[in-house]
Amino acid sequence: MMRNVLYGAMLILLPVSSLTVRGQSVLQAGFNPSEYLAMLRIDFTGQDSLSSYPASDSGFRISPPKDYMRHYRSAEVGFKNCWSMWYRRDGKVAVISIRGTIADAASWLANFYAAMVPANGMLQLSDSNLFTYQLAADEKAMVHVGWLVSLGFLAPTMVQQIREAYDKGIHDFIISGHSQGGAIAFLTSSYLHYLVEKEQLPSDIAFKTYCSAGPKPGNLYYAYDFDFITRNGWGFDVVNAADWVPESPFSIQTLSDFNKTNLFTNVDLILKKQPFPARWYLKRKYNKLRRSSHKAQENFKSVLGDVMYRQVKKTLPQFKAPVYSDGYNYQRAGVPVVLQPDSAYYQKFPDIPGKVFQHHMFEPYYWMVKRYYGR
DSSP states (O other): OHHHHHHHHHHHHHHHHHHHHHHSOSSOSSOOHHHHHHHHHHHHTTSOOSSOSSSSTTOOOOOOOTTEEEEEEOOOBTTTBOEEEEEETTSSEEEEEEOOOOSSHHHHHHHHOOOEEESEEEEEEETTEEEEEEOOSOTTOEEEHHHHHHHHHHHHHHHHHHHHHHHTTOOEEEEEEETHHHHHHHHHHHHHHHHHHTTSSOTTOEEEEEEESOOOOEEHHHHHHHHHHTTTTTEEEEEETTOSGGGOSOOBOOGGGSOSSSGGGGHHHHHHTSOHHHHHHHHHHHHHHHHHHHHHHHHHHIIIIIIHHHHHHHHSTTOOOOOOOSOBOEEOOSEEEEEOOOHHHHHHSOOOTTOTTTTTSHHHHHHHHHHHHOO
């Protein structure tokens, strides 16, 4: 009798066990240097990026990784944005590779249109194209509007290609991009995560993200959310410490950027306990600091929002300006993988006045990963 009960239980549990195994990711959590180097090659191969190739005067040439083949390349849309899907040759993994900035004014406009907007909402990309998005669970999260617009134009073909790959049995996807591509990769990772959460994509899809040399994508609360949804080794931010691009955009922190419960909320009560001369002096200085940071934020919002929008309209005439957020506290996101230059690095890649992308392109990143990780 007991044997029959156990046998029946095994028959009941077998389909569940099979589903569990099938739902397990082929990809492994954690930074994989070989995997990142393959993504770096994919991001630069045939992507018409900022500089022509070979990547440096040394004659270093870039070739695609042998284990991957390009399956799809999107049309140029939005701010001359483009992405490609690559299949790993074993048919188990697909790569969403997002192109970085190219030598075109419209492409640069995506970077300079740097006001912040809520991480959840809608963008009217054109008269017939309304992009509804969620990039975070926290209502305080905000993101870079130019890269969000870029994602809005790219997202439909991304989702379509993901569904087609899924139907072929591919459930594991790597999202990658270098420079502007890295910034958009942050937002893409968030967007796809919440599509899965809302059951608009299958629940057994796994995403792993490599953002390479990417600028800061949003405010602190967006960064918190990205780090949370990619926790345990599924979202990486690879940075050459000599590269200025990951240091951008400018960040300004004001009192409104803090959580509601903070020391500064009750600053007036704290100052009231001080003797009059000290209270008068400290409050005067405090108000001066508060006004200066707020004024700087408003100036950035005006120039990089309202003024840049007038240029955006020339490229995207049907795009409607969103309501910009009162914030400019840009922060980095993802698990940092820092490539720290040393004397050997600067001997090979010296600072050269006027050569502003000396530390930003393919070769310095590739060279340091090979050196530090021995791949």
